[in-house]
Amino acid sequence: MRGLSATELLDVWAQGHAQPPPGRALLLLAAACPEFEPAALARLTVGQRDGLLLALYEQTFGPRVTGVAVCPRCAAEVELAFDAADIRVGGPPPEDGPPPTQTLIVEGYEIVFRAPDSNDLLALAADEAAARETLLARCLVSVAAVDPPNLAPEVELPGPAPLSAGTQAAIAAAVDAALAEMDPQAEVELNLACPACDQQWQALFDIVAFFWDELTAWAHRMLRQVHVLASAYGWREAEILALPAWRRQYYLEMVGG
Numbered sequence: 025m026r027g028l029s030a031t032e033l034l035d036v037w038a039q040g041h042a043q044p045p046p047g048r049a050l051l052l053l054a055a056a057c058p059e060f061e062p063a064a065l066a067r068l069t070v071g072q073r074d075g076l077l078l079a080l081y082e083q084t085f086g087p088r089v090t091g092v093a094v095c096p097r098c099a100a101e102v103e104l105a106f107d108a109a110d111i112r113v114g115g116p117p118p119e120d121g122p123p124p125t126q127t128l129i130v131e132g133y134e135i136v137f138r139a140p141d142s143n144d145l146l147a148l149a150a151d152e153a154a155a156r157e158t159l160l161a162r163c164l165v166s167v168a169a170v171d172p173p174n175l176a177p178e179v180e181l182p183g184p185a186p187l188s189a190g191t192q193a194a195i196a197a198a199v200d201a202a203l204a205e206m207d208p209q210a211e212v213e214l215n216l217a218c219p220a221c222d223q224q225w226q227a228l229f230d231i232v233a234f235f236w237d238e239l240t241a242w243a244h245r246m247l248r249q250v251h252v253l254a255s256a257y258g259w260r261e262a263e264i265l266a267l268p269a270w271r272r273q274y275y276l277e278m279v280g281g
C-alpha cells in the first residue's frame with residue numbers, strides 16, 4: 025500500500041461520487057494498492073478490505089478517528105474519538121487466493137461457507153430488495169445432510185428435500201455467529217456512553233462511510249483552496265494540488281492578509 029497524492033484523492037472522490045459504498049471502497053483501494061489486481065481486491069473478505077481501508081485512512085488523515093454519535097435515549101450528540109490502532113484486529117496481511125471457508129454442523133446438515141466479499145456487497149447494493157438471506161445464500165458453498173440414509177441402488181433417489189424454515193434460520197444464526205470470529209474486522213463495535221443521561225450502547229463503526237465523509241470534507245476544503253490560490257496567482261489546479269500542504273497553507277495565509 026502507498027499513500028495517495030492530493031490529485032489522486034480528488035480523482036477517487038470524483039469517480040466515487042455516483043457509486044454505492046462498496047464501489048467507493050474498491051476505488052480507494054485500487055488507487056492505493058497497485059499490488060492487487062482490481063478483481064483480487066473485490067475478492068478480499070469485508071474484514072480484510074476494512075483492515076486495508078483503516079491503514080489507508082491513517083496514512084491519509086492520521087491516526088486519530090473523531091466523529092459524532094447520537095444517543096438513542098436522549099438524542100444528545102456524543103463526541104467519539106479513538107485511535108485507528110484501537111479498532112485494528114490484526115492478523116496476517118491479506119493475499120490473493122481462494123477465499124477461506126469454514127465448516128459447521130447444524131441440525132444434521134454439514135454446511136460450508138465463506139466470509140462475504142465486495143462482490144457480494146455490490147450485488148446487494150444493486151438490488152435493494154435483496155435481503156440478508158441473499159447474502160447468506162451467496163456465501164454458502166455447500167449444504168449436505170450428514171449420514172444420508174443408505175438406499176438400495178435400484179431405488180430411485182429423491183431430489184434433495186427443501187430445508188425447513190427452522191433449519192434455515194438455525195443455519196443463518198450459526199453462520200452469523202461464526203463470521204464474527206472468522207472475519208472480525210468486518211464488524212467493529214464501539215462501546216459508547218452518553219455524558220448527558222448515562223445511557224450506554226454499542227454501535228457498529230462503518231469505516232467506508234466514515235472514510236468517505238472525511239474525504240468529502242477534505243475535498244471541499246481543497247477545492248476552496250484551489251479557487252483562492254488560482255484567483256490570486258493564476259496558477260493551474262494541478263500546480264496548486266502538487267504543492268506540499270504546508271506551502272499551500274503559507275500562500276493561503278498571505279492571500280488572506
Ligand SMILES: [Zn+2]
Binds near residue numbers: 095096099219
Ligand atoms: Zn443520552
